[in-house]
Amino acid sequence: MHIAIAGNIGSGKSTLTRMLARHYGWEPRFEAVEHNPYLEDYYKDIHRWSFNMEVYFLKERFRDVIEIQQSSNTIIQDRSIYEGVYVFMENNKAMGNLSDRDYETYMELFEQIMDVVKFPDLMIYLRCSVPHLVGNIQKRGRDYEQQMQLEYIENLNRRYDDFITNKYKGPVMIIDKDELDFEHEPKDFAQIIDRIDQTLFGLFSPLKP
Template structure:
C-alpha cells in the first residue's frame, strides 16, 4: 500500500504499567493493514544522552514536570504521524499521560500546582487546536499485584523502586477514566481485555479483539 491515510481507524492501547501493551502490539505485527506505533520509552531514556525516565523516578519533584512535558511532545508526534495503512494502533496516548500520570502527580503533590497548570494548559490547547482522532480504546485490565510482580521480574532498571501503592493508584485512575467515567472525558468506545492472564494464555484473549480492530472477519 502506498501514500498516506489521513483518517486511519485509530486504536489506543491503554493499561497499567506492565499490563502487556507492547506484547499486545506485537501480536498485531502479523497483519499488514496495521501500522504499529510503540511508546517512545527509548526516547524518554535517551534525550541527547539524558535518561529522563530515570531522573523522574530518582527525583520526581524536580523531574516529573520536564519528563511529562517531553512525554506530551512525543505523544503528540505519534498522534499526528501519517500512516499508509487503514488501521493505526498506538501504545498509550496524550489522554493517559494527562488523566492517569499527570493527574496522579498532581494529586499526590509531586507536581506543584503551577507546574500542573502549565501541563494542563498545554493539554487543553492541543486538544482544542489539533485534531486528535481516536476510534477505539483497548483497555488491558489488570490486577495491581499481578503487574507489580511482572514489573519486578522484567527489572527495567528505572522501575526498581516502584511501590505497589503507585501501581494501585494508577490502576484506580485507569478505572475511573475508562470504566467508571467519573472524572475525565473518554474519547472513544472502550474494549476491555483481561490482561492478568500469563503469556501462554493471553494470545487467545488478544484474538478476541482482532475483528474489532481490523473491522473485518478474521
C-alpha cells in the same frame, strides 16, 4: 485507522501491540521509554523531575498523534496521549509532585493540543490487578522500575479505571489481563482477536461492559 493499547505499567501493552501488529499487518508505534532522557532521573526523584518528564511525554505523544492522523496506514499505538494526562499527570498532581503553576501550564498546553486531536477508532484497555502488575514489573527487571513504590502503582491503577469508566469518551474494549496469558497461550490471543474482529469489522459498535 488508529488503535490504541491502554494499561498500567507492566500490563503487557507493548507485547500486545507487537502481536496485534504482526497478526493484522498494522504499523506499531511505541512509547519512547528506553531513550527518554528524563525517565531514570524521574524515578530517583519524582518531585524534582515530574514536570520535565510529563512535558516530554506530551510532546512525544502529540507528535505521534499528528503522524498517525496523517498516515494512510492502520496504526496500533502503545499508550495514548489521553492516559499521559488523565492518569500519569493527574496522579503526579495528586501526590504533590507538581506545583499548581506547573499543572496549569501543562493543562493549558494539553487543551490547545486537543483542538487538533481525534479519538482513536478503538482503545483496548488491559485491566490488571496490582499483584499481577508487580509480578510483571519484577520479571522484566528494568532497573528504574524496580525503584517504584507500591503506592504509586496502586494510585495509577485506580486512576486508569476511573479514566476508562468516567473520563474517556471514545470507543473502548476492556480486557481483563489477569485471566489471560495471550503471549504464551494461543487460545487466549485468539479470544482477543475474535473480540477485535467483531468490534472493528462486525455488526456491533464497541461498548464498555
